[in-house]
Amino acid sequence: MIFSSNPELQDAIVEFLVGRGATIKSLHAQLKIERSLSLRAVYKAVDKLIDAGVILKVRKQIMLD
Numbered sequence: 001m002i003f004s005s006n007p008e009l010q011d012a013i014v015e016f017l018v019g020r021g022a023t024i025k026s027l028h029a030q031l032k033i034e035r036s037l038s039l040r041a042v043y044k045a046v047d048k049l050i051d052a053g054v055i056l057k058v059r060k061q062i063m064l065d
Contacts, residue, residue, distance in 0.1 A: 009045045021063035
């Protein structure tokens with residue numbers, strides 16, 4: 001849930017992408033500072049957000065839709 005005291009990975013991705021685009025690897029590097037997670041976990045969360053229509057992926061860049 002967005003803005004909860006313990007945000008989920010998908011919420012953290014959306015918050016990070018507000019106002020900017022990023023690559024999945026740079027997103028992983030930034031999120032890894034705050035929590036312990038694998039690159040595969042970030043890819044899975046991004047894929048779920050793409051399927052839900054929340055974010056777009058253009059080549060290597062991801063951004064909010």
